[in-house]
Amino acid sequence: MSVALPDAERLYDALARELRPIVTPATGMIGIQTGGAWVAERLHRDLGLAIPLGTLNISFYRDDYASSGLHANVRPSQIPFDVNGRRIVLVDDVLFTGRTVRGAMNELFDYGRPESISLAVLADRGGRELPIAAQFVGATVAVPPGAKLDLRRDDAGRLSLHLEAGG
Amino acid sequence: MKIQIKNGRLVDPRNHVDRACDLFVADGCIAGAGAAPAGFRADRTIDAAGLVVAPGLVDLAARLREPGLEYKATLDSELYAAVAGGVTSLACPPDTDPPLDEPGLVEMLKRRAASRNLAHVYPLGALTAKLEGARLAELATLRDAGCVAFSQADAPIPDTAVLWRALQYAATLGVSVWLRPQDPYLARDGVAHDGEVATRLGLPAIPPFAETIALGAILALVRATGTRVHLCRLSTAAGVAMVHAAKAEGLPVTCDAGAHHVHLSEMDLAHYDAHCHLVPPLRSLRDRDALQAGLADGTIDALCSDHTPVDEDAKQMPFGESAPGATGLELLLPLTLKWARERGIALADALARVTCTPARILGIEAGHLAPGAPADVCVFDPEAHVTVSAAGLQSQGKNTPFLGYALPGRVRFTLVGGAVTYEARA
Amino acid sequence: MRNPQLNEKGELQHLLAIEGLPREIIVRILDTAASFVGVTEREVKKVPLLRGKSVFNLFFEPSTRTRTTFEIAAKRLSADVINLNIATSSQTKGETLLDTIDNLAAMHADMFVVRHGTSGAAHLIARHVAPHHHVINAGDGRHAHPTQGLLDAYTIRHYKRDFARLAVAVVGDILHSRVARSLIHALTTLGSPDVRVIGPQTLLPTGVESLGVRVFHDMLRGLRDVDVIVMLRLQNERMKGPLLPSAQEFFKCYGLTAEKLAAAKPDAIVMHPGPMNRGVEIDSTVADGRQAVILPQVTFGIAVRMAVMSILGGGAT
Numbered sequence: 001m002s003v004a005l006p007d008a009e010r011l012y013d014a015l016a017r018e019l020r021p022i023v024t025p026a027t028g029m030i031g032i033q034t035g036g037a038w039v040a041e042r043l044h045r046d047l048g049l050a051i052p053l054g055t056l057n058i059s060f061y062r063d064d065y066a067s068s069g070l071h072a073n074v075r076p077s078q079i080p081f082d083v084n085g086r087r088i089v090l091v092d093d094v095l096f097t098g099r100t101v102r103g104a105m106n107e108l109f110d111y112g113r114p115e116s117i118s119l120a121v122l123a124d125r126g127g128r129e130l131p132i133a134a135q136f137v138g139a140t141v142a143v144p145p146g147a148k149l150d151l152r153r154d155d156a157g158r159l160s161l162h163l164e165a166g167g
Numbered sequence: 168m169k170i171q172i173k174n175g176r177l178v179d180p181r182n183h184v185d186r187a188c189d190l191f192v193a194d195g196c197i198a199g200a201g202a203a204p205a206g207f208r209a210d211r212t213i214d215a216a217g218l219v220v221a222p223g224l225v226d227l228a229a230r231l232r233e234p235g236l237e238y239k240a241t242l243d244s245e246l247y248a249a250v251a252g253g254v255t256s257l258a259c260p261p262d263t264d265p266p267l268d269e270p271g272l273v274e275m276l277k278r279r280a281a282s283r284n285l286a287h288v289y290p291l292g293a294l295t296a297k298l299e300g301a302r303l304a305e306l307a308t309l310r311d312a313g314c315v316a317f318s319q320a321d322a323p324i325p326d327t328a329v330l331w332r333a334l335q336y337a338a339t340l341g342v343s344v345w346l347r348p349q350d351p352y353l354a355r356d357g358v359a360h361d362g363e364v365a366t367r368l369g370l371p372a373i374p375p376f377a378e379t380i381a382l383g384a385i386l387a388l389v390r391a392t393g394t395r396v397h398l399c400r401l402s403t404a405a406g407v408a409m410v411h412a413a414k415a416e417g418l419p420v421t422c423d424a425g426a427h428h429v430h431l432s433e434m435d436l437a438h439y440d441a442h443c444h445l446v447p448p449l450r451s452l453r454d455r456d457a458l459q460a461g462l463a464d465g466t467i468d469a470l471c472s473d474h475t476p477v478d479e480d481a482k483q484m485p486f487g488e489s490a491p492g493a494t495g496l497e498l499l500l501p502l503t504l505k506w507a508r509e510r511g512i513a514l515a516d517a518l519a520r521v522t523c524t525p526a527r528i529l530g531i532e533a534g535h536l537a538p539g540a541p542a543d544v545c546v547f548d549p550e551a552h553v554t555v556s557a558a559g560l561q562s563q564g565k566n567t568p569f570l571g572y573a574l575p576g577r578v579r580f581t582l583v584g585g586a587v588t589y590e591a592r593a
Numbered sequence: 594m595r596n597p598q599l600n601e602k603g604e605l606q607h608l609l610a611i612e613g614l615p616r617e618i619i620v621r622i623l624d625t626a627a628s629f630v631g632v633t634e635r636e637v638k639k640v641p642l643l644r645g646k647s648v649f650n651l652f653f654e655p656s657t658r659t660r661t662t663f664e665i666a667a668k669r670l671s672a673d674v675i676n677l678n679i680a681t682s683s684q685t686k687g688e689t690l691l692d693t694i695d696n697l698a699a700m701h702a703d704m705f706v707v708r709h710g711t712s713g714a715a716h717l718i719a720r721h722v723a724p725h726h727h728v729i730n731a732g733d734g735r736h737a738h739p740t741q742g743l744l745d746a747y748t749i750r751h752y753k754r755d756f757a758r759l760a761v762a763v764v765g766d767i768l769h770s771r772v773a774r775s776l777i778h779a780l781t782t783l784g785s786p787d788v789r790v791i792g793p794q795t796l797l798p799t800g801v802e803s804l805g806v807r808v809f810h811d812m813l814r815g816l817r818d819v820d821v822i823v824m825l826r827l828q829n830e831r832m833k834g835p836l837l838p839s840a841q842e843f844f845k846c847y848g849l850t851a852e853k854l855a856a857a858k859p860d861a862i863v864m865h866p867g868p869m870n871r872g873v874e875i876d877s878t879v880a881d882g883r884q885a886v887i888l889p890q891v892t893f894g895i896a897v898r899m900a901v902m903s904i905l906g907g908g909a910t
Contacts, residue, residue: 057628060640060903069907070642072621076628110637366798367612369712369736369774374799438597439713483691483721485711487734 008151008159011122011138012039016046018136019089019120023047028081028088028114030054032104035093035151038159039122043091054079056090061103077107084112089136093151095121098132123161125149168210168585169193171203172546175215179222180519181535190220192542195585199538211587213580215546221518223255223286223543223581225525225534227423228399229474229496231288232563233279234272235264240476240563245496246285248562250581250589252497253545254472255286256526256533261293262320268293268304270312277313285588287543289529291318294333294344300324303333307340315529316343316397321446323351327384334394343395343530346385348406349447353377358487360450364433370487373448375403382406386413389420397528398422400473402447404457411466421528422466424458425473426502427493431455431568441482441489442568445473462520463510469525470506472499476564494564498555500547501574508575514549542585551577597719607719607728608901610737611778619782623747625900626893633669633896642903643672646703650676651693652731653709658867659731659741662891663706666898670906672704690714691721698726704906705729712736727905729898735769740901741866742775744894746783748886749821751893752862756780760787762815762857763806764847765825765874766796768836772866773825774804781805791815792847795836812847816856823864824849824874832873840873850876854884862886 023029028051031040037055044053059074090104101119108114120136125143141161143149148164170192177200178185184200191198191207198204229249232240249257259276261267267276273290280288292314296302300323309317317337324330337344357373359365365372382398386409389396401407401424410422427445432455436443443449461467475492482489495502499521507517526534533543552573557565581589596613600606605618632640648667650660660676667674679693688696694705704727707715712734719728732738746756753759761780767773767790780788781804790801791809802808809815816822832840849863863875863885871877879885 060628060632060642065642065907067908070625070903074625074628076631078631106641110635110639112636361799363800363803366800366803367774369734369771371735372799439716441717480689483689483717485690485709485714485717485733487711487713 005161005163006123006139006141008122008161012042012159015039015120015122015136015138016043019043020047023049023089024087025050026086027051028054028083028086030056030079030088030090030108032090032092032100033057033075036091038151038153039093040091043120052080054081056104056107058100058103058107061107063099063103079111082112083108083114085115088114088117089120090117091120093122094149095119095124095134095137096127096149098128098130101132102130122151122159123149169198169207170211170213170582170585170587171207171209172213172215172220172544175218175220175546177220177536178515178518179536180515181523182537183515184536185515190536190544192544192582192585195542197536197538197540197542200536213546217548217550218546218579219514219549221545221547222522222534222536223545223583224253224499224521225529225531226254226257226474226496226499226521227469227471227525227528228425229254229257229259229472230262230476230492231259231280232476233263233276239478242279242283244561244563245474245476246280246283246288247589248496248560249286250583251561251578253500253547253578253581254496255543255545255581255583256289256529256531257286257496258289258291258315258529260318260320261291262298262322266293266298267291267314268296268298268309270305270308273309273312273314284583284586286583287533289315289531291316291345293317294319294337295324295329298322300326300329303336306337306342310340310342315531316345318345318399319347321347323349325351330384331388331392334388334392334396338392338394343397345397345399347399347447348378348381348385350377350381353380358444358448359436360433360448362433362451364436368436368439368486375405375450375454378403378406378447379409382409386418386420389413389418393419395419400425400428400447401458401461401467402428402450402454404454407457407461407466411461414466421468423469423471423525423528424462424467426470426495426499427473427568428455429458429462429470429506430502435568436486439486440568441484441486442493442566442570444486444489444491445493446491459506459510462506463512468520469528470499470503470520471525472496474562476562477566479565482566493567494560494562495567496562497560498567498569498574500545500578501553501576504549504576505574542582544580544582545578546580548577548579549575551575553577597716600724605904606724607715608739608905609715609719609728609730611739611742611775611782612737614782616782619743619746619779622743622897622900622904623750625904626743626747626896629896629899630893632899633892639669639671641671643667643670643906646672646906647701648672648674648704648706648902649697649702650674650706651697651708652676652678653707653714654732656708656732659708662894663729663731663898666895666902669895670899670902672902690717694718694721698722702726704902706731708732710734729901729905732771734771735774736771737775738771739775740894740898741772742779743901744890744897745776745823745864745866746779747893747897748864748890749862751889752886753820756783756785759785759821760789760819761785761821761823762789762791762819763823763825764791764812764815764849766827766831767792767801767825768796768798769828769831770825776823777804777806789815789819793837812853813856816853819857820861821864822849822854822857822861826866826868827870827874840870844873848872848874848876849879851878851882854879864890867891
């Protein structure tokens with residue numbers, strides 16, 4: 001597929017710039033496994049956040065469980081701080097239908113009641129099926145319908161975007 | 168009615184016949200073989216080209232479920248199943264409901280069976296009243312009512328003193344006693360062979376020495392009383408060895424094995440296949456091999472179907488709660504042929520185990536085709552294979568571990584007393 | 594013959610026994626359970642996976658504990674749970690086991706959790722139900738108690754990490770124990786090289802070595818240098834009779850005391866499926882001691898049962 005994809009590292013820089021002014025020492029950051037967790041891991045370090053990073057695995061909240069079953073290799077969610085009353089930045093790699101974010105918010109509320117949740121994503125490819133929007137976006141990326149936009153991380157920790165046919 | 172069965176291969180083990188020749192039937196008896204008797208004019212001619220013409224099978228154990236258990240099977244269904252399987256004479260164990268411990272029951276069974284004009288039925292009388300193993304049944308009276316021998320079926324006589332007295336009494340009358348050797352205490356609650364499979368499946372088990380301990384007691388009592396004893400449903404290698412030694416010693420014992428036990432083992436229980444819930448339990452592969460060998464060398468005199476029709480509901484239970492037993496009348500011939508082929512046994516020698524030897528054990532004039540013998544004949548295609556299916560079985564019991572198996576031998580015609588009682592659709 | 598608990602694609606359709614389960618499926622269940630342990634520590638201990646599904650707990654044999662843990666597991670997955678305690682006596686006359694199942698299936702049960710006194714009962718039910726129903730064996734006769742075997746394996750993995758070097762001793766009434774059979778199959782499938790059974794001959798099934806275990810009759814020799822000790826419950830009715838002379842004598846020979854425990858490795862863990870008979874198979878000082886992990890077993894048991902139900906209850910993967 002010959003669509004020009006932006007450099008994920010530049011998207012990351014843009015996202016980090018957007019977030020820097022709004023985070024405070026009390027901000028809780030949570031990455032959605034697995035791509036979102038990679039991005040969140042770097043943001044957490046680069047923005048110098050004091051509260052430990054959380055990760056969410058939304059396998060138990062997916063709305064396609066009835067048709068697709070439970071995903072193999074489920075890794076536990078870990079939220080090492082109290083979410084009650086906290087401002088939370090939820091991080092994912094690619095925002096598409098919005099179903100993953102919905103699952104993540106449902107799960108988050110089972111940990112407690114945050115004061116607010118804002119959404120930060122590396123790439124927004126459109127195609128929303130739910131009324132969900134990101135407050136912080138690295139870039140909007142046009143992707144052919146049916147293709148899958150994937151974030152990968154190499155051994156050096158560098159991020160890159162890839163397109164896969166089908167879906 | 169005169170019938171000529173022509174072009175067949177006549178196999179009559181007792182009379183050492185195995186050759187291509189015609190068989191002539193007149194007035195219910197064998198009129199001759201080879202050339203037609205003088206003045207013989209056949210009313211019907213059966214073309215047996217490519218088929219084996221053999222004596223009708225004699226089955227030493229077939230439960231007809233009458234009286235009392237008609238929901239499992241009836242005389243009509245089971246006697247038709249018998250002739251469909253080429254079985255023309257059968258012994259039925261006394262474990263009916265009520266048990267065959269009264270002459271009236273025996274006479275009724277014989278009368279009802281005879282009225283069907285299908286297979287001949289030879290009832291075994293109960294050795295003890297109600298088969299409870301405590302009080303002797305009226306053996307002389309039952310004999311006069313038509314019982315050919317006396318048995319406890321699968322019911323135990325826990326008290327060895329009672330067994331001793333029963334054998335003495337039977338010896339007095341000159342009747343034979345049929346016993347299935349199994350120690351009731353060692354077998355209590357058991358549903359499977361005590362081996363790796365029962366261990367894996369967590370099934371209460373019956374050790375092989377449940378058979379040999381009982382066998383040891385029976386043989387000691389035979390030695391003491393001289394009673395003719397027929398040992399039923401041997402299941403273990405050690406049991407076969409004991410019977411071999413007993414016969415060498417000259418004790419008046421005979422024995423049989425069930426057709427299922429000659430082919431199957433504990434391994435066939437797989438994932439709790441209740442069709443393999445049998446009495447005695449299917450044992451190890453080594454035991455099964457010993458049964459096959461014992462049958463070949465004559466230690467085991469006869470092979471029987473141990474026909475036990477069970478209703479479907481009674482098999483649709485957890486293994487240990489399911490009713491034991493398998494339907495078998497229609498599988499006796501195929502399973503005999505299968506055993507013969509697998510062990511390289513000559514057809515006549517194999518058929519002897521289900522014709523003349525069981526007839527000798529029963530003491531009946533059957534199981535051979537000499538002139539003058541009753542014309543009980545089984546004509547079968549030895550090359551045809553039939554896939555066992557519930558729909559294909561005439562027995563009311565569809566319970567068999569062999570469902571789906573393609574087994575050799577297809578019965579084409581069965582004659583009882585000179586009349587065609589079964590004829591397969593061509 | 595296909596393993597009756599897997600579908601034609603080799604995926605878990607029912608959980609009937611550990612025996613015959615591929616290693617990957619066991620590991621997947623344990624890994625999934627690890628995620629559920631986290632869920633049970635949250636403020637809301639529930640996930641929505643089985644919302645709208647009905648789990649029927651069918652207990653033909655009484656058991657408060659196992660039934661409760663299945664009930665909690667199902668409820669934490671947001672399923673509707675229906676508990677049925679069916680006395681075996683009412684079964685024998687009248688409705689057959691499969692009639693009962695048909696009736697419940699007609700009530701749109703999705704999952705049956707079955708405890709039955711006869712070995713093979715869960716297999717029978719699994720063979721009978723339509724493909725969209727799932728059967729979990731919660732103990733059948735002496736045969737299998739697979740979720741117990743899995744939670745035992747989970748507990749061992751939690752404390753010992755790797756199965757490859759472990760020596761595990763299972764002590765007591767192996768003959769009548771579905772717990773022992775399931776654990777032994779789990780351990781041998783997961784690669785434990787040294788699984789031992791310890792007990793008198795009267796409580797060991799014939800040919801138990803064929804399960805891949807070593808047999809010891811002497812407790813001290815059997816416990817030497819083991820990493821894990823699993824004590825089995827001795828049923829009351831077996832304490833006196835032809836199998837054993839008395840509970841006291843059993844305790845003397847096979848009860849786990851601090852003295853006998855000293856034969857094992859210093860960091861050995863002590864497990865028990867519960868409910869314990871203190872002073873029969875285990876001494877209180879050991880049951881309450883620092884090496885006992887009997888209560889964590891219970892906690893992990895819920896997560897393991899959640900894992901099994903969530904893997905069974907979803908669509909095809």
